[in-house]
Amino acid sequence: MNIMVTGGAGFIGTNLIKRLLQEGHTVISIDNYDSGLRENEQSGVTYIEQDINCPLPSSITNIDICYHLAAVSRIQPSFLDPSETFRVNTKGTETIAEWCRVNNVKMVYAGSSSRWHNPYQSPYAMYKHLGEEVCKMYRTIYKTDIEIARFYNVYGPHEIVDGDWAAVIGIWRRQVRDGLPITIVGDGEQRRDFTHVIDIVDGLVRIGMSTEHHDDAWELGTGTNYSINEVYHMFKEKFAVNCTYLTDQPGNYRKTLRENNDCLIRLGWNPQDRLREYINSL
Secondary structure: OEEEEEOOOOHHHHHHHHHHHHOOOEEEEEEOOOOOOHHHOOOOOEEEEOOOOOOOOOOOOOOOEEEEOOOOOOHHHHHHOHHHHHHHHHHHHHHHHHHHHHHOOEEEEEEEHHHHOOHHHOHHHHHHHHHHHHHHHHHHHOOOOEEEEEEOOEEOOOOOOOOOOOOHHHHHHHHHHOOOOEEEEOOOOOEEOOEEHHHHHHHHHHHHHOOOOOOOOEEEOOOOOEEHHHHHHHHHHHHOOOEEEEOOOOOOOOEOOOOOOHHHHHHOOOOOOOHHHHHHHO
16 A cells, blocks of 8 residues: 555654555655654655645655644643644644545544543643544545544654653653653652553554544553553662652643543454553663
8 A cells, every 4th residue: 555654753653654664555754853853764665854734745646545643742842832733733634634635545643532631721632632623524524534543642662752742751761861860740640541652553554454434533542541650660660760749730631541442342453551561671
């Protein structure tokens, strides 16, 4: 198949492209490299440096599936620049959905588990929610083939470690590397459904290649969650590192946990709890 991945030089995009190449697909990546890294580029892939809101090159033809992963992907940075978060996460999704409609391409949209929380808690939550609504509008009105995959707290190889886009596991990896104490936001009792990127990628491939349709969205979480304090103790056992607690931040949900088993039952997806194993491998 000919497959396009937006955000293909990013964390999840890089892992997805590796899997697609292993399966013999032809892959094109669209990435503006705001958070994607050139060191993530894979041989045999066509990488196009471009913002997703710009018209795609006319040379991109005969695409079978578009995995739309490009996004402003963290909650806290969205408070600093809500307009950019809207431009990328909502308007960018509309731009890619329209391209898929015109070119008759199946689209798989990277949604977020923040959908299950109050969208008014952060620009990120609101604009990813609106991205889902754009997708549902296109498949309702235009019958565009669009599936939504909701991600839960992804970690694993190629995760971002430095800069504002790092998530908690990446932040802690950086702090350990730099000899700093681990920082815990709030009381640390908030729970997260940490999902290894290898399972996210397997879910994305199953969604993309299947003829199954979901009226809402496919939930890609392990179905197991840990408190942040519990994860800290995994790091402490591995690295003998101390921690310090910070004031809670806006948009910091108390719990994420996979909402249903549809992906397991209908697509045969079988995610594993790999968190302790991954931390011990670092």
